[in-house]
Amino acid sequence: VPTSASRAFHDLAAALDYVSRHSEPLVVKASGLAAGKGVVVCDTRGEAAYAVRSMLQEGSFGDAGRTVVIEAFLEGEEISVLAITDGTDVELLPVAQDHKRLLDGDKGPNTGGMGAYSPVSVATPALLERARRQVLLPALAEMRRRQTPFSGALYAGLMIDGTGNPWVVEFNCRLGDPETQVVLPLVSEGLTRCLWKAAQGTAPTPLVLQTDACSVTTVLASRGYPDAPERGAAISIPAELPEGVTVFHAGTVRGPDGVLRANGGRVLNVTAVAPTFEEARRLSRAGAEAIHFEGKVFRRDIGWREGGGRSKVESRRS
Numbered sequence: 001v002p003t004s005a006s007r008a009f010h011d012l013a014a015a016l017d018y019v020s021r022h023s024e025p026l027v028v029k030a031s032g033l034a035a036g037k038g039v040v041v042c043d044t045r046g047e048a049a050y051a052v053r054s055m056l057q058e059g060s061f062g063d064a065g066r067t068v069v070i071e072a073f074l075e076g077e078e079i080s081v082l083a084i085t086d087g088t089d090v091e092l093l094p095v096a097q098d099h100k101r102l103l104d105g106d107k108g109p110n111t112g113g114m115g116a117y118s119p120v121s122v123a124t125p126a127l128l129e130r131a132r133r134q135v136l137l138p139a140l141a142e143m144r145r146r147q148t149p150f151s152g153a154l155y156a157g158l159m160i161d162g163t164g165n166p167w168v169v170e171f172n173c174r175l176g177d178p179e180t181q182v183v184l185p186l187v188s189e190g191l192t193r194c195l196w197k198a199a200q201g202t203a204p205t206p207l208v209l210q211t212d213a214c215s216v217t218t219v220l221a222s223r224g225y226p227d228a229p230e231r232g233a234a235i236s237i238p239a240e241l242p243e244g245v246t247v248f249h250a251g252t253v254r255g256p257d258g259v260l261r262a263n264g265g266r267v268l269n270v271t272a273v274a275p276t277f278e279e280a281r282r283l284s285r286a287g288a289e290a291i292h293f294e295g296k297v298f299r300r301d302i303g304w305r306e307g308g309g310r311s312k313v314e315s316r317r318s
Contacts, residue, residue, distance in 0.1 A: 001138050003168040006071040012056045018070055019048045027071040030055055032064030035112050037226050039100075041073070076161040077305065078169060079123050080116075080179045081131050083156075084194050084204045087149040090136050091194055091204035094186045094215075095123035096179040097305070102226065104301045111226045112266060115284075115302035117216040117277070118182040122160055131158060131166050139171065151198050155179075181248050181269045182215035210273075216284040217271040218302050222251070222262050223295025229265035233294040237268075244273045244280075245287045262293055277306055 008031060009015035019026070028051040030038030038061055042048035048070070055065035079097050083090040096118040102108035135156050143150045155172035175183070184191070189208035198204045222229040229251075237247060237260070248271060251264020268291060272283035281303050288298050 001135055001142075001168055002166065004071045004074050006069050008067055008069050009052075009056070010067055012052065015052045015056060015068055015070065016049055019045050019052060022048070022070065023072070025073040027073055028052055028055070029069040029071065030061040030065035031067035031069050032061070034061050034064040037110055037112055038064055039110055041110070074159040074161070074167050074169065076159045076167070077122055078157060078159050079120050080176050081123075081128070081136070081156045081158055082175060082179065082183060083132075083136055083154050084198050084207075085136070085140060085151055085154050086198045086201055086203055087140055087144065087151040089203040090132060090140070090154070091198075091207055092128060092132070093207065094118045094183050094209055095120050095128065096176070096182050097303075098176065098179055099299060099302055102221075102297070102299075104299050105304075109226055111221070113176070113178045113219060114221065114299045115216070115218045116176075116178045116182045117214070117281070117303040117306060118179075118186055119214065121306060127160065127164060127166065131156065135166060135168055151201065177250075178217050178219055178266075178269055181217040181271045185215050185246070185271060185273050186210045186213060213273050213275060214277040214280045215271060215273045216277070216280040216303055217248075217269050218284045218288040218298055219250075219266050220268040220270065220288055220291060220293075221266050221297045222264070223297060225265035225297060229262075230295050231261070231263050233262045233296075235260045235262060235267070235293040236291065238290050241287060241290075242272075242283055245283050246271045246273075247287065247291070262295075267293070267296075277303065281307060 025043045026048050028040045028048050040051040054060040055068050082093040096116045097120045098113045099115045100110050102111050153175045155176050157169040158166045159169050194204045224230045248269040251267045253263035254260050270284050270287040272280045274280035
């Protein structure tokens, strides 16, 4: 399975020594579950040393950061490949691209995800077949060999380099967030049956996908996210939304007064499905702008690569 060169560390001194000899840029990851925010892309060794100290010495990620993984930086474009599996066979869901950075232009800190879109033009049928043969099936085979077979939703975060080769950034044993909000609306038929078959330990059945639609979701976050999100702001959602627009709730709560309020970092997801990517993007952004709460933060450029920004291979790591 192609992946970045890496080493794992429990010991602070050993990790810092490794960083001091590593080429730049480099990536520091909390090995455990960190709500999608445990990856720090470091332009310099100094930044990497700071991230290592934060995790191993100061406990910034708690138990998730007791082991750190230091990786070589991967250059390319990232996609999320989701599949349903019985542990042997896989059925692919539509491919999505997440937007991890908080602000427009991929600026600001890493988050759990500020938006996504599907399908993704770089994810050609040939590339997905390579992902199936070189990533998903070998990973499942190794799990079986270790007598720890896995069935369910398998998520492979892949970096596609400048020559079109897929490299594994991460695996998750779940559907992604916010990827799920754009992927599932593009499944026309067969999702429940496919999941049921995989749960029974038999080969997942084919999915019927919309081939004439695109989906874009924009995340509305609270001020202070991802480090210290504010809570309690009253939320106003229009009574009528454009056709094809769905608002998924995430960090919300309805208080004793009946008022809907922000109650987490990522508050709402505004998903639009339309015949074209540009229309889906426009509707999602318009829906995000129409919802109001104090301190609302969202990106206005979700899908910018698909919308003409893919003039060159980007250097990114989410």
